[in-house]
Amino acid sequence: MADDRICGGGVSGGGGGDRGDVNGDGTFNILDVLLAVRHILGIEHLEDDGLCLADCNDDGRIDVYDVMGIVDVILGTGECAPGTRHAKLGPEALEFHGYDPMY
Numbered sequence: 001m002a003d004d005r006i007c008g009g010g011v012s013g014g015g016g017g018d019r020g021d022v023n024g025d026g027t028f029n030i031l032d033v034l035l036a037v038r039h040i041l042g043i044e045h046l047e048d049d050g051l052c053l054a055d056c057n058d059d060g061r062i063d064v065y066d067v068m069g070i071v072d073v074i075l076g077t078g079e080c081a082p083g084t085r086h087a088k089l090g091p092e093a094l095e096f097h098g099y100d101p102m103y
Ligand SMILES: [Ca+2]
Pocket: 020, 021, 022, 023, 024, 025, 026, 027, 028, 029, 031, 032
């Protein structure tokens, strides 16, 4: 079966962790975001379960959408789900609207 998903279809497969819980410690926090970001930047590559759990939207690749998805989970504003693009936290939301550098 042609399938580019990293986890082979098992959302909670691999090490038994929840998608977005990149380090599999049972909690969602900044460490999971950092691991995903470091993977994207090529600083430290995830392997096996980490790759699977970091693919928040189950599209077969780890990218900024997964990072935003994990942030959504941490903030309680969303969840990791197949195909999710987390538009709420898309590039537009990351612009500094009204940002005052003197603040
Ligand atoms: Ca974690």
